Amino acid sequence: MSGLKLRGVRKSFGSVEVIKGVDLDIASKEFVVFVGPSGCGKSTLLRMIAGLEAITGGELHIGDELMNDVDPSKRGIAMVFQTYALYPHMTVRENMGFALRFAKVPKDEIKRQVDEAARILELGPLMDRRPKELSGGQRQRVAIGRAIVRHPEVFLFDEPLSNLDAELRVHMRIEIARLHKELKTTIIYVTHDQVEAMTLADKIVVLRDGVVEQVGTPLQLYDNPDNLFVAGFIGSPKMNFLKGIMENGAVRLPDYENRIVPTGVRAADGTPVTVGIRPEHFKEGGSAALPLTVDIVEHLGGETYAYARHGNGDLLTLATGNDRAVGSGDSYEAKFDPASMLIFDAGGLRIR
Amino acid sequence: MASRVVVREHINGWLFIAPALILLGIFMIYPIIWSLWMSFQTGRGMNFSFGGLANIQRLFADTVFLRALGNTMIFLVVQVPIMIILALLFAVALNDTKLWGRSFFRTAIFLPCVTSLVAYAVLFKSMFSAEGVVNATLVGLGLDPVPWLTDPFWAKVLIIMAITWRWTGYNMIFYLAALQNVDRSIYEAARIDGVPPWARFLYITLPMLKPVILFTTVISTIGTLQLFDEPYNITQGGPSQATLTLSYYIYDLTFRFMPSFGYSATVSWVIVVLVGILTFVQFLVAREGRRA
Structure with a gap:
């Protein structure tokens, strides 16, 4: 199995640079997720690794080999597409065995490989159907099967679950996680869905505007984001951001009756900062509090989200655990532990 | 029992299509039925009488008809496959996003079918005449001139x-x-899977275009069986009937010679039967391919 190494990788379409120098190391057998908002370049970067887009600058190594100009079929990769990209006129069996025919694999060996992949993916009863006779989830399994039979060093997934409904997406997510355990290959997975990223990844690469914002394990990104963008992108519901000003080793919150919250973060007095507090970090027993009025309450059963604001300020999201007593229009002292606050400077970078 | 609203909707519907139906009835359905009846009539000009299968018997003894039928079949068997294959190759080439100037080529290749039939036929006739541009070019290249309009083979x-x-x-x-x-990702998947370009064309493009290929083949078959304009304008069916087609012969029978309306109707119905048979065969072949 191979890892990957990207060094200063760039991509331009004409004068527009969409990937602006990516350095990245992906270990063998690692499950890496590229995540970011649409247009951030994550799919383009994946397609460059696949060889479907030319690399404008920098170096791409798969294993120990420089792959910049190697044909896609010779990179040891297999790719699963968002639209499944199945051959519509072929049966499931033919779809999965098609590539092997051109790799000069003997017929009975093709059959063995295809049957093995069908077993892993539980496609047995569907082998003689055509793609249009399959559901979305089944099509995606066939597409994965078509990738498996080639025994690639690296699997590339390009938003594979985006065309599925919510319930099926959760199911397929678990399937893919199981598959990674079973196949023990390197997987690079592109998604715009941070929940998919958090649940699947060994390592998440957050991209924005063709630049890597941060690389880390899901919990590293959640607990310790480098900047406002990553802090806002990772976590659901999103982190709350409050305006603050540094004073005497504490933060003053001008929009919340100038309350002072102590912090261990060091910055010069008068520095304007942004304070980040996750919805789930508002907890009873915290030593700091925000004076809020509840606007709307969402009861999900196991969790209750309150959307609240101070005066005419921004709406904050609070995860109140299972506090069913909260009601619209209530005054609410939102308590939190000052240590859970994240502080960012005016440029959006984390102050630690 | 249909409610009044439904009845009114029915009347409305029929009223809307009535003008088209009446016109179609007068100018299509009635002539078609009339021509079927005519095809059993013998006689010349306006004097005709019921002849039973006499016209059909006449077909088999009519060497000109057999000639026209043979010519039409040659045009069909040679021209339609050449055109379909050429059109496919052009389409695949001009679908390549990397090809420079592809909208120009697309327009250039499409343009002939919107030009005036007679104008292009006249141009072809002059270009391919004994001393036309084409022969002048051939001679200029040191080749022999070709008797395009005077040799039966070259006329075809x-x-x-x-x-x-x-x-x-x-x-x-x-x-x-x-x-x-x-x-597009189907082709990208095939590229990653290491399927060579010829196999992508053969095993992916062709099967996916099959319904369209069937449609264009049927349309082209029908068009070629009715071939008239080009032989009429370029070669006048000659030399020595080498480019006489069924439609041309019908025209001759109806308008050129002492009119034999009954017999020309019979020849017209030969074309109808041929179109029916060939279309049926083409659909059959397409379905066989799907099952295989």
Whole structure:
């Protein structure tokens, strides 16, 4: 199995640079997720690794080999597409065995490989159907099967679950996680869905505007984001951001009756900062509090989200655990532990 | 029992299509039925009488008819496959996003089918005449001039070149439209899977275009069986009936000779039967392929 190494990788379409120098190391057998908002370049970067887009600058190594100009079929990769990209006129069996025919694999060996992949993916009863006779989830399994039979060093997934409904997406997510355990290959997975990223990844690469914002394990990104963008992108519901000003080793919150919250973060007095507090970090027993009025309450059963604001300020999201007593229009002292606050400077970078 | 609203909707519907139905009835359905009845009449000019199967018997003894039938079949068997294959190749080439100037080529190849039939036929006739541009070029290249209009073989070649020139772009547009509906990631998946370009064309493009290929083949078959304009304008069916087609013969029977309306109706119905048989065969072949 191979890892990957990207060094200063760039991509331009004409004068527009969409990937602006990516350095990245992906270990063998690692499950890496590229995540970011649409247009951030994550799919383009994946397609460059696949060889479907030319690399404008920098170096791409798969294993120990420089792959910049190697044909896609010779990179040891297999790719699963968002639209499944199945051959519509072929049966499931033919779809999965098609590539092997051109790799000069003997017929009975093709059959063995295809049957093995069908077993892993539980496609047995569907082998003689055509793609249009399959559901979305089944099509995606066939597409994965078509990738498996080639025994690639690296699997590339390009938003594979985006065309599925919510319930099926959760199911397929678990399937893919199981598959990674079973196949023990390197997987690079592109998604715009941070929940998919958090649940699947060994390592998440957050991209924005063709630049890597941060690389880390899901919990590293959640607990310790480098900047406002990553802090806002990772976590659901999103982190709350409050305006603050540094004073005497504490933060003053001008929009919340100038309350002072102590912090261990060091910055010069008068520095304007942004304070980040996750919805789930508002907890009873915290030593700091925000004076809020509840606007709307969402009861999900196991969790209750309150959307609240101070005066005419921004709406904050609070995860109140299972506090069913909260009601619209209530005054609410939102308590939190000052240590859970994240502080960012005016440029959006984390102050630690 | 239909409610009054439903009845009124029915009347409304029929009223809307009535003008079209009446016109179709007068100018299509009635003549078709009339021609079927006519095809059993014998006689010349306005004097005709019921002749039973006499016209059909006459077909088999009519050497000119057999000639026209043979010519039409040659045009069909040679020209349609050439045109379909050319149109496919052009479509695949012009669907390549990396090709420089592809909208220019698309337009250039499509343009012949919107030009005036007579104008292009006259141009072809002058270009391919004994001392026309084409022969002048051939001689200039040190080759022998070709008797395009005077040799039976070359006259057929000329007619085939003319219709191919005129209709290839038309068929290409259908293939291009179909190709643009194909999900690009299917080809990308094939590239990653190491499927060579020829196999992508053979095993992916062709099967996916099959319905369109069937459609254009049927349309082209019908068109070629009715071939008239080019032989009439370029070669006048000659030399020595080498480019006489069934439609041309019908025209001759009806308007050139002492009119034999009954017999020409019979020849017309030969074309109808041929179109029916060939279309049926083409659908059958397409379905066989699907099952295999």
